[in-house]
Amino acid sequence: MQAFSGLCSLDQLLPGETAWVHHVDGTDDLSQRLCDLGLQQGVEVELLGRAPWGDPIRLRVGNWRLGLRRREAARILLQKSCPR
Amino acid sequence: MMPVNTSDKPSSEKPITIALVGNPNVGKTTLFNALSGLRQHTANYPGVTVEIKKASVIHKGRQIDLLDLPGAYSLAARSPDELIPTQILLGLHCVECRPDVVVAVVDATNLERNLYLVHQALEVDLPLILCLTMVDMAEASGAHISLDLLSARFGCQVVAVQPVKAKGIGQLLDKVIEYQKSPLPVPMNWPEELIGETKRISALCKSGTPDFMVRRALFDNDGEAAKDLIIENRAIADALVISRKNLADSGFVLPQAESIHRYADIRNRIDGVQNSAKRKNNWTDRLDAWLTHPVSGTLFFLLAMFLVFESVFWLAAPAMEWMSFIHEVLADWILANFPPGPFTDLLANGIVQGVGGVLVFLPQICILFTMLAVLEDTGYMARAAFLVDNLMSRCGLSGKSFIPLLSSLACAVPGVLSTRVIEDRRDRLATILVAPLMSCSARLPVYTLVVAACFSPALGHSPWLGGVILFSMYMLGLILAPLAALLLKKTLLKGPTPLFVLELPRYQIPNWKSVLHKVMDAAWSFVGRAGSTILAAMVLIWAMLYFPSTDEKGQSFPKQIRELRESQKMDEALSLQAKWRENSLLGVTGKAMEPIFRPLGWDWRITVAAIASFPAREVVVGTLAQLYAQEEEKENLVEALQGSESPLTPAAGLSLMVFFALCCQCVSTLVVIGRETKSWFWPLFTFTYMTALAYSGAWIAFRFGTLIWG
Numbered sequence: 001m002q003a004f005s006g007l008c009s010l011d012q013l014l015p016g017e018t019a020w021v022h023h024v025d026g027t028d029d030l031s032q033r034l035c036d037l038g039l040q041q042g043v044e045v046e047l048l049g050r051a052p053w054g055d056p057i058r059l060r061v062g063n064w065r066l067g068l069r070r071r072e073a074a075r076i077l078l079q080k081s082c083p084r
Numbered sequence: 085m086m087p088v089n090t091s092d093k094p095s096s097e098k099p100i101t102i103a104l105v106g107n108p109n110v111g112k113t114t115l116f117n118a119l120s121g122l123r124q125h126t127a128n129y130p131g132v133t134v135e136i137k138k139a140s141v142i143h144k145g146r147q148i149d150l151l152d153l154p155g156a157y158s159l160a161a162r163s164p165d166e167l168i169p170t171q172i173l174l175g176l177h178c179v180e181c182r183p184d185v186v187v188a189v190v191d192a193t194n195l196e197r198n199l200y201l202v203h204q205a206l207e208v209d210l211p212l213i214l215c216l217t218m219v220d221m222a223e224a225s226g227a228h229i230s231l232d233l234l235s236a237r238f239g240c241q242v243v244a245v246q247p248v249k250a251k252g253i254g255q256l257l258d259k260v261i262e263y264q265k266s267p268l269p270v271p272m273n274w275p276e277e278l279i280g281e282t283k284r285i286s287a288l289c290k291s292g293t294p295d296f297m298v299r300r301a302l303f304d305n306d307g308e309a310a311k312d313l314i315i316e317n318r319a320i321a322d323a324l325v326i327s328r329k330n331l332a333d334s335g336f337v338l339p340q341a342e343s344i345h346r347y348a349d350i351r352n353r354i355d356g357v358q359n360s361a362k363r364k365n366n367w368t369d370r371l372d373a374w375l376t377h378p379v380s381g382t383l384f385f386l387l388a389m390f391l392v393f394e395s396v397f398w399l400a401a402p403a404m405e406w407m408s409f410i411h412e413v414l415a416d417w418i419l420a421n422f423p424p425g426p427f428t429d430l431l432a433n434g435i436v437q438g439v440g441g442v443l444v445f446l447p448q449i450c451i452l453f454t455m456l457a458v459l460e461d462t463g464y465m466a467r468a469a470f471l472v473d474n475l476m477s478r479c480g481l482s483g484k485s486f487i488p489l490l491s492s493l494a495c496a497v498p499g500v501l502s503t504r505v506i507e508d509r510r511d512r513l514a515t516i517l518v519a520p521l522m523s524c525s526a527r528l529p530v531y532t533l534v535v536a537a538c539f540s541p542a543l544g545h546s547p548w549l550g551g552v553i554l555f556s557m558y559m560l561g562l563i564l565a566p567l568a569a570l571l572l573k574k575t576l577l578k579g580p581t582p583l584f585v586l587e588l589p590r591y592q593i594p595n596w597k598s599v600l601h602k603v604m605d606a607a608w609s610f611v612g613r614a615g616s617t618i619l620a621a622m623v624l625i626w627a628m629l630y631f632p633s634t635d636e637k638g639q640s641f642p643k644q645i646r647e648l649r650e651s652q653k654m655d656e657a658l659s660l661q662a663k664w665r666e667n668s669l670l671g672v673t674g675k676a677m678e679p680i681f682r683p684l685g686w687d688w689r690i691t692v693a694a695i696a697s698f699p700a701r702e703v704v705v706g707t708l709a710q711l712y713a714q715e716e717e718k719e720n721l722v723e724a725l726q727g728s729e730s731p732l733t734p735a736a737g738l739s740l741m742v743f744f745a746l747c748c749q750c751v752s753t754l755v756v757i758g759r760e761t762k763s764w765f766w767p768l769f770t771f772t773y774m775t776a777l778a779y780s781g782a783w784i785a786f787r788f789g790t791l792i793w794g
Contacts, residue, residue, distance in 0.1 A: 032339035036158035041406040067586035
C-alpha cells in the first residue's frame with residue numbers, strides 16, 4: 001500500500017473523527033457493494049460510535065447513518081484532509 | 085384478487101402494470117399499502133423465490149396492477165434472487181407481465197444515494213416516475229428540492245408523496261394513467277470503450293438480449309447476469325474476461341468504475357436541484373449516543389426485549405385462557421344438546437377443538453406484531469440489530485436474526501414470519517430452520533404438567549428442582565439453536581459472509597395505520613395459511629381416536645358406554661372407553677410404535693399421546709388426559725400420571741420434556757416455513773432434523789434421569 005501512504009482505513013477512525021473517502025479497496029463483490037452505497041472519493045465519513053465489543057461501528061456517510069462491520073470497514077480507505 | 089374501486093367502474097382497457105422499486109427504508113411498503121388500501125388482499129408474484137407482493141387498484145376507470153419489487157440499493161446481482169427485479173423490469177422473466185411503468189421511490193433527504201438505483205433503472209427502456217418521499221423532512225432541514233428541475237434533468241415525471249398521510253397518491257395514479265404520453269427517461273452516456281465492449285459481447289448473445297443485461301454481465305464479476313448469458317453461449321465467459329481487461333486498460337476499472345461514473349452523472353444531474361441542507365446534529369444522533377452506547381444502550385436493549393417478551397407472555401395469557409374457556413364451553417354445550425353420534429362428536433371434539441387450537445395463538449401473534457411494528461417504525465429495531473450483531477455473528481448469523489429468534493420463544497410462527505427483515509437468503513434460511521428450536525409457549529403446558537407430575541416436592545423432590553428443570557428446558561433451545569445455526573452455515577448453507585449494511589433510520593413516532601397494517605397482515609396470514617391445516621390435522625386425530633367405533637362383536641362403543649353410564653355403571657363405562665381408545669387406529673399405531681420409543685422410557689400411552697401431538701404439540705395434554713383419566717377416575721391429570729399402575733417415572737418424564745423441547749411438533753410452523761421458503765424441502769428438512777435431535781436428546785435425558793433417580 002505504498003502508493004497510498006497517508007491513508008487510513010475506516011475501522012481505524014476514532015469515535016467523533018471525520019475523514020474523507022479516498023477509495024474502496026479490492027476487486028470482489030464486497031467492494032462493488034460498498035461503492036454502490038455511495039462510498040465514493042471525496043464523500044465525508046464520521047465515526048459516530050461502536051457497538052459492545054467494538055464491532056460493528058456506527059457511521060455517518062454524507063447525510064445518512066449506517067452500521068458496518070469492522071472487517072468491511074477496513075476496505076474503505078480514507079484521507080484525513082478535505083479533498084475539496 | 086378483487087381490485088379496490090376508488091372511483092368508477094373498470095373499463096375494458098388493458099390494465100397498467102407498475103413496478104415499485106426503491107432502496108430499503110424509503111417507505112416503499114407504506115406506499116404500496118397506501119396505494120392498495122388497508123383491506124386489499126395481496127397476492128404473491130408466482131414462480132419466484134423472493135417475496136414480491138401484487139395488488140390491484142382501479143383509478144379513473146383504469147385497472148392498475150402493482151408489483152412491489154424487493155428493496156435494494158443496486159441492481160447488481162450476485163444471486164438468482166437479486167437478478168429477479170432486473171429480469172422482471174426487462175420482461176425476461178415473463179414477457180406479458182413486464183411492467184408498463186417503473187415507479188421509483190426515492191427518499192428526498194438522501195437524494196444522491198437513492199438515485200443510484202434509479203439511475204440503473206433508467207436503462208431498462210421503460211417510462212419512469214420518480215416518487216419522492218419525506219420531502220417534508222428534507223424541507224424541515226432546510227433542503228428545498230425543485231421538482232421541476234429534477235424532472236427536466238431525468239426526463240421523467242416527478243411526484244412528491246406522503247404515503248402515511250395518503251397525500252399525493254391520487255396525483256401519482258394520475259401520472260401512471262398518462263404514462264404513454266411521457267417520453268422515456270434519459271439514461272447516461274457511457275464512455276465509448278464500454279459501448280464498444282458491450283457491442284462485442286452482444287454479438288455473441290442471442291438476438292434481443294437487452295444491452296442492460298450485457299452491461300450487468302460486464303459490471304458484476306462472477307455475477308448472475310453473466311451466468312445467465314454464459315448458459316446460452318460458453319464463449320461469452322472468455323469474451324467477458326477479455327472485455328474487462330480491455331476496459332481496465334482504458335481506465336474503466338471494474339468493479340468500481342460503474343459506481344464512479346454513475347455517481348458523477350447523478351451529481352451533475354442534481355446540481356442546483358436542492359440547496360444544501362444545514363448540517364445538523366439532530367436528535368437522532370443525540371438519542372443514538374445513548375441507545376447504542378455499549379453500557380446504557382445494552383441496558384435499554386435488555387429492558388426493551390424483556391418488556392416485549394413479558395408482554396407477549398403475560399398480556400396474551402388471559403386472552404388465551406379466555407379463548408380456550410370459550411371453546412371448551414362450546415364443546416360441552418354441543419355434546420349436551422346435539423343427538424349423540426359420530427357427527428356430534430366430530431363437531432365438539434374435532435372441529436371446535438381444532439378451530440380453538442388455531443385461534444388460541446391469535447392474541448400472542450397480535451401482541452407480538454404490535455410490539456415489533458412499533459419497534460420497527462420508531463427505528464429502534466435497527467439499533468437492536470446493531471447492538472447484538474457481534475454476538476449473533478459468532479453463530480454465523482447477523483444482528484437481524486435476533487428478534488425473529490426472540491419472537492420464537494413466544495411462538496415460532498410469528499418468529500418465522502418476522503425473518504422477512506433479513507435480506508440475505510442464507511442467513512434468513514438458517515434463522516427460519518433453527519427458530520422452532522426455541523421453546524415456544526405451547527411447550528409450557530407440557531413442561532408444567534410433567535414437572536408437576538414427576539418432580540413435585542410432594543414426591544420427595546427438592547422444592548427448587550421443578551424450577552431448575554423448567555429453566556433447563558428453555559436453556560436447551562437457547563443453546564442448541566445458535567449451535568444448529570452455526571452448523572447449518574458451515575455445511576448446507578455455506579457461502580461468503582454477506583455485506584452487513586445496517587441502515588440506521590431517523591427515530592420517528594410510529595404511525596398507527598402502518599402498525600395496524602402489519603399486525604393484520606400477520607394475523608390473517610396465520611389464520612388463513614395455518615388455520616386450515618391445523619384444523620385438518622385436528623379432525624384427522626379425532627378420526628383416528630374415534631374409529632373403529634365398534635368392538636369385535638360389532639357393537640358400538642359409544643352406544644354401550646352411554647348405556648353403562650345411564651345405568652350408573654361408571655367403572656365399567658370407563659374401562660370400556662379405555663378399551664375403545666386402545667383399539668382405535670391411533671391406539672393401535674401407538675402400540676405398534678412402542679418399541680421405537682421404549683428406549684426413551686415411554687409406555688404405549690405416552691407414545692400415543694406424543695404421536696397424536698405431532699401436528700400440534702398442545703394436543704398432548706388433552707390426549708394424555710383422555711388416555712389416563714379414563715383409566716383412573718381422577719379429575720386431575722397430574723394425579724392420574726402419578727397414580728396409575730405404571731406411573732410416569734422422573735426419567736421418562738424428563739425424556740418426554742426433552743423430546744417436546746426439541747421436536748417440531750407443529751404443523752403451523754412447518755406450513756409457514758413452507759410458505760416462506762417457497763419449497764417443501766425445508767419444512768421436511770426441519771421436521772427430520774428436529775425429530776432426530778429430539779429422539780437422541782430424549783434418549784440421553786432418559787439415561788441421565790435413570791442414573792440420578794433410578
